Amino acid sequence: MNIALVRLVAIRIALALLTLGFVSVAVFVGTEILPGDVAEALLGQNATPEAVAGLRTVLHLDQPAYVRYFLWLGGLVIGDPGRSLVNGVRVAELISSRLPNSLMLASVTAVVCVPIALVLGITSAIWRGSVYDRVASFLTMLVVAVPEFFIATLCVIIFAVRLRWFPALSYATGIVSLDQFFRMFALPVFTLCCVMTAQMMRMTRAAVIDTLRSSYVEMAVLKGARPIRVVLTHALPNAIGPIANAVALSLSFLLGGAIVVEIIFNYPGLARLLIDAVSTRDMPLVQACAMIYCAAYLFMMMLADIAGILSNPRLRYR
Amino acid sequence: MLGKDLCKFKIAGADSVRLGDAFRRGASRRDVMRLLVAGGVSVGVAGALATSVETAYAQTPRRGGRIKVATSQAATSDTLDPARGLSQTDYARFFTFYNGLTTLDETMTPQLDLAEEIAPSERAAVWNIKLRRDVRFHDGSPLTSGDVVYSLSRHKDPAVGSGVRNLVAPMEEITATGPHEVRIRLGAPNADLPAIFGTWHMAIVKDGATDFRTANGTGPYKCQEFRPGVRSIAVRNEEYFKPGKPYLDEIELFGIPDEPARVNALLSGDVDLVNGVNPRSAQRISSAPNVTLFETRAGGYSGFVMRLDQVPGSNPDFVLAMKHLFDREQIRRAVYRNYAVVANDQPIDPSHRFYNPNVPQRPYDPEKARFHLQRSGFANQTFPIVVSPAAANSEEVAQLLQQASKQIGLNLQLQRVPADGYWSNHWMKHPIFFGGITPKPSADLVFTLNFQSRAAWNESGWRNERFDALLLEARAEVDTNRRREIYGEMQRLIHEGSGVGIPVFGSYLDAHVSKLKGLRPIPLLGLMGCNFAESVWLDQ
Numbered sequence: 001m002n003i004a005l006v007r008l009v010a011i012r013i014a015l016a017l018l019t020l021g022f023v024s025v026a027v028f029v030g031t032e033i034l035p036g037d038v039a040e041a042l043l044g045q046n047a048t049p050e051a052v053a054g055l056r057t058v059l060h061l062d063q064p065a066y067v068r069y070f071l072w073l074g075g076l077v078i079g080d081p082g083r084s085l086v087n088g089v090r091v092a093e094l095i096s097s098r099l100p101n102s103l104m105l106a107s108v109t110a111v112v113c114v115p116i117a118l119v120l121g122i123t124s125a126i127w128r129g130s131v132y133d134r135v136a137s138f139l140t141m142l143v144v145a146v147p148e149f150f151i152a153t154l155c156v157i158i159f160a161v162r163l164r165w166f167p168a169l170s171y172a173t174g175i176v177s178l179d180q181f182f183r184m185f186a187l188p189v190f191t192l193c194c195v196m197t198a199q200m201m202r203m204t205r206a207a208v209i210d211t212l213r214s215s216y217v218e219m220a221v222l223k224g225a226r227p228i229r230v231v232l233t234h235a236l237p238n239a240i241g242p243i244a245n246a247v248a249l250s251l252s253f254l255l256g257g258a259i260v261v262e263i264i265f266n267y268p269g270l271a272r273l274l275i276d277a278v279s280t281r282d283m284p285l286v287q288a289c290a291m292i293y294c295a296a297y298l299f300m301m302m303l304a305d306i307a308g309i310l311s312n313p314r315l316r317y318r
Numbered sequence: 319m320l321g322k323d324l325c326k327f328k329i330a331g332a333d334s335v336r337l338g339d340a341f342r343r344g345a346s347r348r349d350v351m352r353l354l355v356a357g358g359v360s361v362g363v364a365g366a367l368a369t370s371v372e373t374a375y376a377q378t379p380r381r382g383g384r385i386k387v388a389t390s391q392a393a394t395s396d397t398l399d400p401a402r403g404l405s406q407t408d409y410a411r412f413f414t415f416y417n418g419l420t421t422l423d424e425t426m427t428p429q430l431d432l433a434e435e436i437a438p439s440e441r442a443a444v445w446n447i448k449l450r451r452d453v454r455f456h457d458g459s460p461l462t463s464g465d466v467v468y469s470l471s472r473h474k475d476p477a478v479g480s481g482v483r484n485l486v487a488p489m490e491e492i493t494a495t496g497p498h499e500v501r502i503r504l505g506a507p508n509a510d511l512p513a514i515f516g517t518w519h520m521a522i523v524k525d526g527a528t529d530f531r532t533a534n535g536t537g538p539y540k541c542q543e544f545r546p547g548v549r550s551i552a553v554r555n556e557e558y559f560k561p562g563k564p565y566l567d568e569i570e571l572f573g574i575p576d577e578p579a580r581v582n583a584l585l586s587g588d589v590d591l592v593n594g595v596n597p598r599s600a601q602r603i604s605s606a607p608n609v610t611l612f613e614t615r616a617g618g619y620s621g622f623v624m625r626l627d628q629v630p631g632s633n634p635d636f637v638l639a640m641k642h643l644f645d646r647e648q649i650r651r652a653v654y655r656n657y658a659v660v661a662n663d664q665p666i667d668p669s670h671r672f673y674n675p676n677v678p679q680r681p682y683d684p685e686k687a688r689f690h691l692q693r694s695g696f697a698n699q700t701f702p703i704v705v706s707p708a709a710a711n712s713e714e715v716a717q718l719l720q721q722a723s724k725q726i727g728l729n730l731q732l733q734r735v736p737a738d739g740y741w742s743n744h745w746m747k748h749p750i751f752f753g754g755i756t757p758k759p760s761a762d763l764v765f766t767l768n769f770q771s772r773a774a775w776n777e778s779g780w781r782n783e784r785f786d787a788l789l790l791e792a793r794a795e796v797d798t799n800r801r802r803e804i805y806g807e808m809q810r811l812i813h814e815g816s817g818v819g820i821p822v823f824g825s826y827l828d829a830h831v832s833k834l835k836g837l838r839p840i841p842l843l844g845l846m847g848c849n850f851a852e853s854v855w856l857d858q
Binding site (some may be wrong): 039041042043050053058086087094153160164167168264265268272276277279280282285 | 477484545
């Protein structure tokens with residue numbers, strides 16, 4: 001579109017690759033430092049020295065750490081993230097069976113949560129100081145202060161066990177009807193929304209209040225513009241930068257932070273895969289999941305920055 | 319139940335047996351009524367009688383139905399390889415898709431399964447096994463001795479990474495002496511070999527099988543789908559060698575690691591059978607209308623271990639003091655909510671056929687504990703105890719112990735460590751810690767793995783030559799009564815001298831929808847020792 005944008009994206013991508021490399025080293029070192037390895041973790045209480053040694057040789061764990069790291073890195077560069085140490089299945093296969101689930105949950109939550117948070121934030125900003133503002137803020141803060149697993153478990157007990165409106169487990173294979181889809185996702189999405197709304201709403205509210213204080217908004221009011229037009233056409237476009245940042249931060253939490261929801265609703269997502277992999281010290285899988293989270297986070301940040309630039313004509317046409 | 323109903327109508331014993339037999343052989347209610355009327359009973363009474371007898375015998379299994387089972391563990395380490403199984407989920411799958419040479423019944427006595435005959439010779443050092451001839455694998459090929467030889471020998475191969483390599487190592491020679499005959503020569507006599515064959519690791523796979531992404535076994539169900547960490551789907555094996563079994567059409571098995579989520583799934587009707595129910599959830603299940611609790615009393619425990627080769631365990635008075643500080647009834651009531659059996663500091667539980675009831679039950683005796691503590695010289699000192707969620711209920715039991723020990727002038731500090739890596743990094747590596755075992759198919763295995771002087775998992779480092787000698791003697795003894803005597807004395811020795819305090823045997827709690835029938839407790843693990851697939855049916 002223009003030079004500044006293209007240059008920004010290119011620099012960002014280069015930095016992202018560097019960050020990913022650094023993260024991979026950090027994750028590898030972190031998992032190595034943890035006591036125990038795959039062989040011990042798999043055998044548990046049955047770990048006799050011979051059984052552990054036997055399993056180690058089979059899994060090539062007797063090679064030094066840096067050799068294993070570079071072997072893995074080499075594989076990744078040519079596009080092969082390796083095989084899970086625990087069950088020999090290709091990492092790409094394992095992830096490709098879980099990543100779409102996580103993305104689905106994240107997208108549905110985003111589609112539900114972001115509009116609600118934005119509307120709440122903007123209306124609270126418009127009617128700041130009123131009863132509505134105070135109640136909205138209080139409720140969102142209350143809901144975010146309650147732990148996720150409590151909300152989720154409460155929902156399951158009330159809506160799944162007592163009322164039987166929704167299922168307690170959120171997974172089905174094959175094609176599901178729209179009605180089934182809605183029922184399955186209702187409780188997990190509700191739980192995740194409770195967690196995420198507060199931050200986005202408060203940030204939106206603060207950003208819009210800030211722009212509403214500026215002189216051009218005062219000018220628009222003096223001109224006689226209707227309040228809705230003042231907010232939507234004059235104030236909001238200038239508040240997009242901080243709002244986009246807040247939204248991006250919250251959404252990047254969704255991919256990995258949905259672990260509690262995944263556990264309680266038995267949803268086969270990426271976060272549970274990562275937890276499994278760490279408990280069994282399954283290095284290739286841990287690395288792959290960490291790379292995905294890191295890349296997703298960096299991507300969301302880049303989108304937020306681009307949105308900020310695009311919304312500011314001064315930066316757009318330089 | 320049948321007896322009580324018939325007593326109301328004062329029918330003699332032999333007649334009641336004949337009536338029951340008539341139903342078992344497929345007589346209808348009308349036929350039984352005819353029998354009774356012919357015998358002189360009035361028609362009205364005959365009608366009522368036939369109904370009550372019929373409801374008692376309505377427990378004949380029905381075919382058909384699908385169930386969903388949720389177990390407590392599901393991870394990417396799920397496997398269909400019997401050598402590598404680690405969790406109850408794996409074990410349940412092994413018994414769904416495979417069979418063993420024997421199977422264990424409710425008294426943990428081995429019953430023949432794939433084997434037609436297992437005969438010891440040379441004082442239990444050589445075993446001759448004859449296989450059934452009517453068994454086929456799921457791919458249609460017949461079961462032969464080559465399959466059995468391969469399945470057992472592969473455990474010895476280090477590349478397979480089997481968890482039971484030590485169990486198979488004494489089997490020095492495993493040879494096929496005919497198309498359906500196998501001979502096993504042991505390095506030392508072992509009368510318990512049939513019991514070992516009944517465990518999940520000893521499932522028989524096809525000769526040469528190395529790819530366990532699906533299961534080709536002889537078992538009651540075929541593997542339609544298996545995704546590690548997600549779920550497995552088992553469909554009925556129409557050519558199963560036991561006529562009439564299995565009863566269900568399909569079993570879907572997956573894991574829900576979070577216990578409240580698992581219980582909620584059962585209560586909301588999403589699953590039909592769950593295992594690993596916490597005693598504290600038991601009341602919710604008992605009060606729900608269409609759900610039943612299923613308790614299995616077995617010999618698994620979380621043991622309070624004092625290393626006898628380190629201070630303070632090296633002082634026998636200290637060990638005795640601690641063992642007298644267990645308020646076993648309180649532990650049973652408060653920690654296990656009555657779903658436990660009081661134990662006596664030795665690992666054989668009352669349901670076991672070799673349990674020795676003559677070992678005097680050690681009571682909760684703070685006075686005696688104080689006396690021993692004074693004699694040991696460790697009064698008013700502080701000792702750390704390592705506890706972890708990995709050793710079930712260790713923290714709760716340790717807290718009760720802490721309260722009790724304050725009264726006699728001893729300070730115990732709890733050192734909490736995470737469950738992750740407990741067995742590799744903390745177990746057996748501290749002076750005082752919590753350990754524990756899961757039930758074993760034979761007393762010999764428990765003693766060999768956990769109490770023999772040189773055993774790798776001899777948690778307290780107890781050394782007793784007489785115990786070791788008795789162990790070898792009992793292993794070679796084929797006469798059951800003599801074995802009972804020897805094991806009785808071994809239990810007494812452990813009770814008196816070992817550094818492991820065993821307050822209770824915790825029961826395994828499962829729960830299921832009430833219309834699922836056929837579950838009987840097998841004291842090896844919950845879910846009928848993980849062998850539920852063949853026996854359960856839906857009464858719908």
